[in-house]
Amino acid sequence: MKTSPLQFAKKSLNTGANVLGRLHKSASVAGLSALRVAKGEQMDAYLLKDAFMQMGVTYIKLGQFIASTPSLFPREYVLAFADCLDATPPVPFAKMQAVLTEELTDDGRGLDDIFAFIDPVPLASASIAQVHKAVLKDGRKVALKIQKPDVGAIMQTDLGVLHGAFWAMERLLPMMKTANLAPIIDEIRTRMTAETDFLAEARHIDKFREFLEKTGSQHITAPKVHHDLSTKRVLVMDLLVGKSLVDESLLSDIAQSNHTTPQKVMADVLDTWFLSLMMTGEFHADLHAGNLMYLTDGRIAFLDFGLMGQIKPSSLQACFSLVQSLQLNDYHGMAQAMVDIGMTHSHDKIKVGQLADDLKAMMDKVHGSPQETDNLNLLMLELVEIGKRYGVHFPRDFALLTKQLLYFDRFMVTLAPEMELFEGERLKVVIEERASN
Template identity: 25%
Template structure:
């Protein structure tokens, strides 16, 4: 037995230690927004992941590898949802690039939605006192104390200005600003450790500056207001988009770095499939999982009173055509791209002032649809050289211009042109000549061979290493461009593939190459590049075959619908092709969740 004095000292030390840890935890929670606790949770989770892979990821335990992937996906998902805040944004970024990750990651991160409990009104009032030195009731004629939407970073309240305008007031949650620096620091450390010690893959290069900088910028509402105003100005100068797309008006006098006030918009969320189908008069295909899932978290706003007796002309096709044209213009003309166009950030409404037609009071009024784009916090600016290369790559991929493909991919430090091309178009691309030889990549092993889980992972790791040959050359803008393209593809697929997304995007890419100096004040005929104009003619000829494929798919889709069979569209066929391509080329099973955007 311990001496009496030793037991007494032990009890005291235990009490002091417990008290000290409790005080430290309380101080961290109240004064530091739980930053230390969150970092410890992050480091502990990543230590478990590292140990799991190091100990169990071996050829002798190939049958256990699916279970390892499931455990790791569960741990990462639990970490992101427990920490919340910026971790949700990081998790969504991973989910948008999960197509070639193991199936458990695809399934888990497709369900990582950005919603959170709203913070109480007294906390919101303190934010207003700090930002405006006024309460919400003093600043606005009316302010709803209950938020209409709440995410991990901010929540939105409905208000009315003293001039009578209804507005949406986005208020940043106070803890987020205090947590951001710690969160990014921990994330950098974890990614560095994963690259150097665990996976031996070039994952750190994309995080260090580019992603971190853009995630920080997303928390600056002054920058978000500037992005919205710039996009509105660009749309106003583009005749093909005027009236079809609207950016809510920003109220600078009611906005600060942590509070953003913009025009209130009544309409139907793109994520509300039932309401959207009613206002366009179309039945949407059944869809389970992904961005449009009818899950418990879904915010069902329904149809606003102003649209009760309205039917939108052009249906889903008009809506998706405007969406694809908008983001094509951003990528290829403006070089200023909204990187988070998920369905919750898009509202569909009747275009104000559009022509009306109704035979009777019981007949719905026909109105032109208008797409309203929200949440302008995450934008990326594409350098002119990269923008031109990206447009050239799109056109080259559709016209089998191998020399251009090789020049662009090599200049970007990409070693797997076929894999990269498939990611760009979101359809399988096999780079090679008519005789079957491949000037850009050589086969490594037998892709048709049945692989176990360990061999699949090793092959994918080797392909990714060959894919990212020189990470210093890789334009970091491509990280967010890929995210944008996947979400738009998912939107089109979920609405039944009403438009030929690839054709519309490719036409914008080709048109942007015809003019040498974009948005010049000179007359258009003085800005034409004869060489690019001729290549554009060849491109348009090549696109005819793609259009035939699309319309054959539409006919097949309608016939299957009449027969009561699964009503899959063009994007669904492309998805199946990509999944088959990944299985045959890499030995990897890509789940349907990877294509949900």
């Protein structure tokens, strides 16, 4: 939509004020944290997590990045930030309505010309956005994903401060030079920028829907995007009605159905995800059970395409081999996969038998932990620790892909415990992928 010079000037002034306010808040929280240390508290990962939670969106996202990237951060920080959940109290609707007005209207049109109704109570609220039900003027029901006010400016301000802090640490503290922090903040900036660009998410949804159409899928869907009403800060999609796969009443609903079973639902999800990865080169990297919806018409909807991963064929092969061997408790197979497919810097120096023994010890440790069923970070941490000792190099999105496969493995236990992650057509696809590389 067009913006008048007056609107642009007002927005610029507001943004400047927000940036100054943001800097003040960050300094205040940092000061309070320093005061806690001065009073005798230990400056550890959990104190830092508390500070991050107080500072909001950017730091919550940074905490999630730390928790999901064990190859880059110390173990104690990964564990501390594991419960840094992307769920926040909703913003008052008046503020969200202001974002809608700014994004979707101009001098000749108001929200009343576009929507017959917008529910002020959100369906969901996260750190970056919240989702509201609405009805268009023509009667179509839609879901509005609205970015919370000033998220973009806040993130850019925070990331600028962090980049400057990392730059200073690398130059003032010799021990930090080897940490190579600049690429880490660049990676964080790339991922956060992608998550705040709803047009990018719309393209991912379109790509997935095109894949479904090309393959003739009848059982899987994704929300259709209304591109004429979508912007970088507002995503308008058809409203899909159903139940999340984590809904406790879902199994009884499926049991009463005459056209599907829990096993069929799980197989459709897995087959579609695997095939889309093979055909498109990218994958939904946050497809936990909460982002899968069983619709009233019996189809399954893939939701929330904000976090996507890309993987090279060799890394894809690595994940398949590693997870399959892990399922079979084949530690030699796990070790051999890590060596054979180019994940190690020096193949000839790796003792496969010794690596297999260390992997077995790792799994014995994980199996003995009470966190086993809930915290995949523990497994990834142990794997990374072993990898470092053997010179194992983990590609950029390796952790995302491996954790997604383990997500599947975990909620299959609830929905279809007798199924295997790699079986039937999926196993055939994996074997063909290995043979082609």
